[in-house]
Structure formats: C-alpha cells, structure tokens
Amino acid sequence: MRLEPIDNPSLARKIALPAAALAATIIIGSLLVLAAGANPFATLGLIIKGAAGSKFALLETLNRATPLIFTGLAVAVAFRAKLWNIGAEAQLYGGAILTVVIGTSALAALPSIPHLLLMAVAAALTGAMILLGPVILKTRFGVDEVVTTLLLNFIMLLFVSYLVEGPMKDPMGMGWPKSERLANEARLPRIVTGLRLHWGFALGLIAAMVVWIIQTRTTLGYEIRAVGHNPAAAKFAGIPVNMVLVKTALLSGGLAALAGYSEVAGLKGHLSLDLSPGFGYTGIIVAMLALLHPLGVVISAIFVAGIFVGADSMSRAADVPTYIADMLLAIALLFMVLAILLTRVRLVRG
Amino acid sequence: MMEIFDILLSASFWAAAVRIASPLIFATIGEIICERAGVLNLGIEGIMVVGAFAGWMAVYQGAPLWFGVSVAMCAGMLFGLIHATLTVPFGLSQHVVGLGVTLLATSSSYFTYRLILPKVPSPPKIEPFQPIEIPILSDIPLIGEALFHQTAMTYGAFLLAIIVAIVLYRTPLGLAVRSVGENPAAADAQGLSVTGLRMGAVMVGSGFMAVGGSFLTLSAFDTFLFEMVNGRGWICIALVVFGAWQPGKAVLGALLYAAFDAFQIRLQQTSIGSDIPYQVFLMMPYVLSILALIIMSRRAEIPAALMIPFRKGER
Numbered sequence: 200m201r202l203e204p205i206d207n208p209s210l211a212r213k214i215a216l217p218a219a220a221l222a223a224t225i226i227i228g229s230l231l232v233l234a235a236g237a238n239p240f241a242t243l244g245l246i247i248k249g250a251a252g253s254k255f256a257l258l259e260t261l262n263r264a265t266p267l268i269f270t271g272l273a274v275a276v277a278f279r280a281k282l283w284n285i286g287a288e289a290q291l292y293g294g295a296i297l298t299v300v301i302g303t304s305a306l307a308a309l310p311s312i313p314h315l316l317l318m319a320v321a322a323a324l325t326g327a328m329i330l331l332g333p334v335i336l337k338t339r340f341g342v343d344e345v346v347t348t349l350l351l352n353f354i355m356l357l358f359v360s361y362l363v364e365g366p367m368k369d370p371m372g373m374g375w376p377k378s379e380r381l382a383n384e385a386r387l388p389r390i391v392t393g394l395r396l397h398w399g400f401a402l403g404l405i406a407a408m409v410v411w412i413i414q415t416r417t418t419l420g421y422e423i424r425a426v427g428h429n430p431a432a433a434k435f436a437g438i439p440v441n442m443v444l445v446k447t448a449l450l451s452g453g454l455a456a457l458a459g460y461s462e463v464a465g466l467k468g469h470l471s472l473d474l475s476p477g478f479g480y481t482g483i484i485v486a487m488l489a490l491l492h493p494l495g496v497v498i499s500a501i502f503v504a505g506i507f508v509g510a511d512s513m514s515r516a517a518d519v520p521t522y523i524a525d526m527l528l529a530i531a532l533l534f535m536v537l538a539i540l541l542t543r544v545r546l547v548r549g
Numbered sequence: 550m551m552e553i554f555d556i557l558l559s560a561s562f563w564a565a566a567v568r569i570a571s572p573l574i575f576a577t578i579g580e581i582i583c584e585r586a587g588v589l590n591l592g593i594e595g596i597m598v599v600g601a602f603a604g605w606m607a608v609y610q611g612a613p614l615w616f617g618v619s620v621a622m623c624a625g626m627l628f629g630l631i632h633a634t635l636t637v638p639f640g641l642s643q644h645v646v647g648l649g650v651t652l653l654a655t656s657s658s659y660f661t662y663r664l665i666l667p668k669v670p671s672p673p674k675i676e677p678f679q680p681i682e683i684p685i686l687s688d689i690p691l692i693g694e695a696l697f698h699q700t701a702m703t704y705g706a707f708l709l710a711i712i713v714a715i716v717l718y719r720t721p722l723g724l725a726v727r728s729v730g731e732n733p734a735a736a737d738a739q740g741l742s743v744t745g746l747r748m749g750a751v752m753v754g755s756g757f758m759a760v761g762g763s764f765l766t767l768s769a770f771d772t773f774l775f776e777m778v779n780g781r782g783w784i785c786i787a788l789v790v791f792g793a794w795q796p797g798k799a800v801l802g803a804l805l806y807a808a809f810d811a812f813q814i815r816l817q818q819t820s821i822g823s824d825i826p827y828q829v830f831l832m833m834p835y836v837l838s839i840l841a842l843i844i845m846s847r848r849a850e851i852p853a854a855l856m857i858p859f860r861k862g863e864r
Contacts, residue, residue, distance in 0.1 A: 201861055202639070235664055283644050342839075342846045343790070345591065345644060349783045350835045357835075361828035483648055520663035525656030532649045533631070536641050 202544040213542050220534035228527050235519040242517055249512025250505035256512070258396050262466065264497075264504035266291070266475065268403035269458035270482025271489065271496040272410050277330075277451035279414070279491050280427040282337075282444055284330060286348030287455035288479025289355035293329045294322035294456025296362065298463045299378045299470040302385035311384040318385060319402075319460055326456020327449040329355070334448040338441040352479065360472055367470065377471035387465035399461030403497070406454060410493040413450070423447055455479060484528050488535055503528060552819040562811055563695035567703060568769060570800075570807035572597070574706040575761030576785040577792065577799045578713050579625075579754040584789055585717065586750035587730035587854040591647025592632045593758050594782030595654030599624045600759025602658035605766035605773040606665065608675045618702070618763055625759020626752045628654045633751035637744055640858025651782070659775060678702055678768040702768040707800070709757065714796040726750050730852040733859035743859045758782070780835075787838040791845050794852060802841070810834050 205212075229239035251257050270287040277284035301318045309317070333347040362368075363376040371379075387398040414420035422443045425433040434440050462474055485503050489495030510524035556562050576597055583590040590596075604621035608614055628650055635646045666672070678700035687697035717723035725746055728736040733743045761781075766773050788806065792799030813830040816822050822830065 231660070285648070336839075336843060340843055340846050342842045346783060346787050346790070346842060347839055350780075350787065350839055353780050353783075354832050354835045357828040357832045361826045364828075365826060480648075480652070483645075484652070487645055518667065520660050520667075522656045522660040522663060525652060526660055529649050529653035529656055533635060533646065533653065536645055536649070537635060537639060540639055540641055 201547060203547045204544050205542075208542050216538040216542050217535060220538035221531065223534050224527060224531040227530055228523065231523055231526065232519055235517075235523075237517045237519050242513055242519055245513035245516050246506065246509035248509070250509030255395075256508065258394060260501060260505045260508045261396055261400055263508050264500040265397075265400045265403050265465070266458035266462050266478040267481055267485050267500035267504055268400075268407060268497055269461065270455050270478050271485030271500050272403075272406055272493055273451045273453075273455035273458075274482045274486035275489065275491040275493055275496050276410060276414075276423070276454060277447055278427075278486060280423045280444060280447040281430070282334065282447050282451070283343075283345045284333075284348055284448070284451050284455075285345055285483065286330060286333065286351045286479065287451075287458070287482045288352040288475060288477065289348070290326035290329045290452045290455035291459040291462075291475050291479050292355045292359050293325040293452075293459065295459030295463045295470050295474055296359065296367075297321040297325045297456075298385075298460045299367065299381065302381035302464065303379045309384065311388075314382075314385050315387065315464065318464060319457065322456045322460035323453035324456075326452040326454070326459070328452070329456075330448040330452030331445065334444055338444055356472065359470065359474075363471055369469065375471075378469045380468045381464060385464060386468060387461065397461075397465035399465035402457070402461060403500075406457065407493045407497050410450075410454070414493060419443070419446060455482070458482075481528075484532050487532055490539065552821060553816070556812060556815045556819075558691065559815075560691055560694040562815060563692055563808075564698065565811040565814075566804060566808040567695045567699060568807075569810050570803040571699075571703040571706040572761040572764040572769065573781060573785055573788060573803040573807065574710055574800055575764060576758040576782060577761075577788045577803055578710055578796055579757030579761065580785050580789045581792070581794055581796055581799060582713065582717075582726070582754035582757070583751050584855055585730045585794060585852055586726050586747045587733065587852055587857065587859070588633070588636055588747055588751050589643045589647065589856050590629075590632060590650075590751060590754060590758075591644060591786070592628055592650030592654060592755065593647075593785055594778060594780070595651030595658075596625045596628050596755050596758040597762030597765075597778045597782050598658050599628055599654040600762025601766045601777055602662060602762075602773055603759070604763030605675060606661075608767060609673060614676075614678055614767055617767055618760055621759045621763035621767075622756040625762075626756040628759075629752040629755025630748075632755065633748040636858070637747045637751070640860060643856050662773065672772045672774060674771045675767070677766075677771040700768045702764050706761075706764070710796045710800045717796065727852075729859070730854055733854050733857075737859070737861060743861075747859075758785075761785075784834070784838055787842055790851075791838075791841045793845065793850055806834060806837070809837055 232239045232242045249256055250260050270291060273287045274284060298318045301321055306314060329351065333344045336342040336347055337344045363378055367378040369377055369379045389397050390401055422438050425438055426440050426443045430440050458478055463470060467474060481503060485496055485500045489499035506524050506527060510521050513519060514521035576593060580590055580593055600621035603624035604617040607620035608617035632646055632650045635641045636643050680698050680700050683697040687693045717727060725741050729741065729743045729746045737743050762778060765777055788799055788802045791802040813833050817827050817830050
C-alpha cells in the first residue's frame with residue numbers, strides 16, 4: 200500500500216471526508232457513552248442542551264470560547280510558519296500578570312478606555328517576549344522550540360504560583376492564593392448590559408479578522424506561508440526566514456497573551472492559578488480543527504467550547520465522566536488531520 | 550554550605566536520585582527507540598499517564614505486579630500503534646499527531662478511571678514493588694543503598710538501557726532501525742521495510758514509555774493521581790537531545806537530572822530553602838533542561854531523517 204497524490208480533488212471528496220471524520224468521532228463517542236451505561240442519543244441531547252439549550256448556556260459557551268479564539272489564533276499563526284508554539288499557556292499567563300499589574304496599579308486613575316488599551320498592549324508585548332526567547336534559541340542555536348515552549352509552561356505556572364502566594368497576593372483575600380481585583384475602570388464591560396458576555400469576545404472576533412487580513416493581504420502573510428511550506432525554498436527566494444519566524448512569534452505570543460488579558464479583565468477580575476484550565480493546549484486543537492484558518496478558528500473555538508460546556512452540564516445529569524469531552528476532541532483532531540490528508544492523496548496497492 | 554554537603558553525603562539523597570531517574574530512564578529509552586527510527590513521539594506524556602493508570606488499575610483488580618507492568622506495556626503499545634499508523638504510512642505531522650495522542654491517552658485514562666471508580670473520594674492504594682536488598686553490596690557507604698537497595702523495576706530500567714544499547718549498536722535489527730532513521734531511501738533499497746521498522750520502533754518505544762509511567766504507580770508510589778506524570782514526558786524529550794540519542798548518555802542525563810531534583814527537594818528544607826520561595830526550587834529542573842538543550846544542541850547528532858516521513862519512490 201502506498202499513497203498517491205490526487206491532482207484535482209473533487210469538492211465532494213473535500214466535504215465527504217471531513218464529514219466522515221466527524222461521523223466517526225460521534226460513533227466512537229456513542230460507544231464510550233454506552234460503555235458508561237448511558238443512552239448515546241440522550242447524552243448527545245444533554246450535551247447540545249448544555250451548550251446551547253438556553254440563553255444562559257449559549258452565553259456560557261461564548262464566554263468559554265473567548266480565550267480559545269485567542270489561543271487558537273496564536274497557534275494557527277505559528278503553525279502556519281511551522282513554528283511549533285506549544286507554549287500558549289505560558290504566554291496567556293504572562294499577559295494575565297501584566298493585566299493585573301497595570302489594572303491594580305496607581306494608573307487606575309486613568310479613564311477606562313486608555314487604561315484598557317494600555318493593559319492590552321502591555322499584555323500582548325509580554326506574551327510576545329515570552330515566545331521570542333524560544334524562537335531566538337531556535338534560530339540561533341537550533342534548539343527545538345517544542346520542548347522549550349512546553350517547559351516554559353511549567354516554569355510560568357510556578358512563577359504565577361509564586362506571585363499569587365507572594366508579592367501579588369491579595370492581603371484581603373482570606374489567605375487564598377490570588378491577586379487583588381482589578382479597578383473597575385480596568386474591567387472589560389459587557390457587550391450588552393445584563394447579558395453575561397464581555398467585550399473580550401468582540402475583541403477576539405476583531406483579532407481573527409486582523410489575522411486573516413495579515414495572512415491574505417500582506418507581504419508578511421505571504422512570507423509566513425512560504426516559510427511554513429518550504430524554508431529552504433523561501434530562503435532561496437530571498438525571504439529572511441529567521442526574521443519572519445521572529446515576527447510570527449511576536450504575533451503568536453501576543454495573541455495568546457490577549458487570552459489572559461481577556462480572561463482577567465473580562466471575566467475573573469484577578470489572577471489565580473486556575474485562570475486557565477489548559478486554554479493554551481486546547482488552542483492547538485481549535486487551530487487544527489479550523490485547518491489553521493483564522494476565521495475558522497472562531498467557529499472551531501465556539502464548537503470546542505460548546506463541547507466542554509455541554510459535557511460539563513451533561514455529566515451532572517448523566518453518569519458519563521466529563522473527560523469524555525477531551526477524548527472526543529482528541530479523536531476528532533486525529534480523524535480530522537487524517538481526513539484532510541486523504542482529500543489530497545489516495546491509498547493504492549503496490 | 551555545610552547543609553549542602555550534608556545533603557550530598559547522605560545515602561538517602563543518592564537513593565532518591567536513582568529512584569527519581571528510573572521512570573525517566575524507561576521513557577527516555579523508549580523515545581530514543583522512536584527517534585532513532587526517525588519518528589518524534591510527542592505522545593510520550595500521555596502514554597506515561599496511560600502506563601501509570603493501566604498498570605495500577607490491573608494490580609488494583611487483583612493482578613500480580615509484573616502482570617500490571619505488562620498491562621501498562623500493552624496499553625502503551627496500543628497508543629504507539631495509533632501514533633505510528635498516522636505518522637508512518639500516512640506521514641502526518643508528528644507534532645500534531647503526538648500532541649493528539651497525548652491528549653487522547655490522558656483523557657482515556659481519566660475517563661476510564663471515573664468509569665471504574667465513579668465515586669471514590671481518594672484513589673485506592675495497592676501494595677507496590679518493595680526494595681530488594683542485595684547483601685553486602687548494599688552496605689557500601691553512600692552509594693550502596695542507591696544502587697543495591699532498590700525495587701526490581703529500578704534494576705529493570707538499567708538492564709533495559711543496557712539491552713537496548715546492545716541491540717541498537719550490536720545487532721542487525723539495531724542497524725536496521727538506525728538506518729531507517731538516518732537514510733530511509735538507502736534502507737529501502739537494501740530491501741528493508743521502512744514502514745514496518747518504524748512502526749515497530751514506535752510501538753516498542755511507546756511500550757517502554759508506558760512502563761516508565763507504571764513505575765510511578767507501582768514502585769515510586771502506591772496509587773494513581775491525576776497530574777501525576779506532571780511533565781516528565783517532556784523532560785524525557787529534552788533528555789533524548791541531551792543524551793545525543795544514545796542510551797548510555799541518556800541514562801547519565803536522567804541520573805543528573807534526578808540528582809538535581811532530589812537535591813532541590815532537600816535544599817528546600819534547609820535554612821537556604823527558607824529564604825528562597827519554594828517555586829524557585831521547583832523551577833530549577835525545567836530551567837536546567839532548557840540550559841542543557843542549549844549547550845548540547847551545538848554538537849547533537851540528530852538522526853538525519855527525524856520527522857521526515859518516507860514515501861517509497863519519492864526522493
């Protein structure tokens with residue numbers, strides 16, 4: 200058996216194969232639910248109801264999707280250049296730290312909008328700097344960025360643990376390891392008064408648009424694709440490969456940091472160690488399911504968030520462990536990358 | 550300063566270093582087998598979780614300890630098969646598949662755990678491997694306890710490293726595995742099955758990673774905890790680079806890392822430790838791994854075809 204490229208894959212093939220991947224995921228998911236002794240149809244119903252069955256559920260899903268849009272974009276941008284940024288988690292926390300530092304400082308006297316902007320810029324710069332390190336190690340010394348960005352996640356979490364137990368600990372926090380709350384002027388307001396959805400979500404949509412424009416309408420976008428496709432050829436064509444990687448890293452790290460900014464300023468209001476339940480890692484799934492397309496990231500982030508929110512709500516009603524959400528996403532990811540490959544190649548004998 | 554010498558001169562410190570190194574040795578050797586055949590296996594973190602869980606669960610259900618280790622090995626090979634199928638014949642991105650396998654393996658373990666034990670407040674304990682004292686040798690001061698008063702699994706880790714080194718460098722099989730990682734086209738021309746060898750290497754390597762995970766639940770501790778692997782898999786990826794893809798050097802690296810880890814734990818309890826936040830100590834092993842990567846990357850002899858899928862007839 201070997202793989203043979205298909206010259207002009209038909210539209211039917213391009214639609215049928217990803218659909219088959221999704222169907223296969225649902226079938227395996229149903230088997231898992233059966234193994235847990237529950238009814239697959241009822242369980243699927245409960246997941247959908249929990250994710251989108253009411254206004255409250257839907258807003259909860261959109262809120263959960265907000266950080267995933269940012270981390271998903273961060274991963275999509277980086278992976279496009281074959282820059283394996285697995286450190287969105289660290290960059291997210293970096294952004295969150297700066298957001299809290301500025302949001303609780305004497306600058307609180309600033310009016311709301313410049314304050315929010317200053318926080319966003321500082322957060323994004325921090326995230327960019329955090330990814331810059333591994334990228335310089337990659338371009339300068341050839342150190343694999345997968346390992347360094349992964350290890351930085353652990354270092355950053357310990358650093359945050361130190362901050363919220365030490366210098367940034369809220370003296371009024373009843374001993375809980377968390378930071379002071381942001382000043383009111385430093386909070387992202389809700390988009391519609393009375394509805395629990397903050398401006399971070401809108402900012403995520405804007406970020407997706409901006410990334411899409413960068414990728415399709417600018418020289419940098421072209422260079423990123425060229426470097427990702429074939430770095431040797433890109434270099435030969437006169438593209439400064441290392442510089443493109445650095446720029447990609449700044450963009451990617453900045454986007455991931457905005458997830459931390461949006462979670463702190465829009466939702467939590469303070470820094471703590473449970474700010475992110477792995478949004479940085481989930482961003483990888485979000486980006487892959489979106490085929491690294493920035494606008495697709497928005498849809499895929501809402502989809503992934505829906506599965507998490509829905510599964511949480513389902514597991515309270517039925518006896519199916521909530522970890523089924525992670526399993527379904529992992530299975531969907533693996534089937535999807537296979538399906539996308541099979542739109543371009545076919546298996547032949549010989 | 551005296552406190553530092555006290556730590557370094559205590560037998561328990563060296564014994565702890567060897568104990569901490571053991572799971573890392575299993576998993577690093579497993580990763581070396583994969584990478585020597587040309588496949589980066591980022592499923593390692595999740596496969597260690599599966600090994601820790603499956604081995605422990607088997608023993609909890611009444612199986613003997615060694616049977617638990619075999620169950621872990623089989624579970625690891627199963628996830629290795631998933632990884633290998635997607636990355637070898639289909640040639641999909643080893644980064645994406647590896648991270649997907651890690652997520653799948655981790656979530657499957659947690660899901661199954663909750664399925665079997667839906668309402669336990671704390672995970673049940675098992676009777677783990679006990680240290681075996683080798684007479685006379687274990688009485689050697691300082692290193693006697695470290696080297697000759699450990700569990701059977703620790704002895705197994707060192708034995709495995711020796712066997713794998715011999716197989717890799719002294720047998721036709723080892724030569725074949727290395728050649729598909731260096732120059733698959735040439736290996737193919739000699740009539741070797743690149744796909745078969747790579748898939749086999751990934752499965753066997755994943756099996757050893759899972760055994761490394763099971764060390765945590767069957768030898769180091771006596772129960773299964775979520776987050777128990779806690780980045781050890783990623784450390785092993787760094788150790789492979791540090792060890793220049795050679796089993797012997799990787800064992801040395803694992804021991805060095807483990808000694809450092811055991812040292813920082815003990816340093817926290819001294820007067821030096823009370824002045825410095827404990828997080829700084831916990832950070833040090835990760836920082837050290839990154840530094841080691843930077844130093845070693847200049848002279849690392851990376852397998853030439855690592856991460857490059859092989860398609861017959863394409864050059």
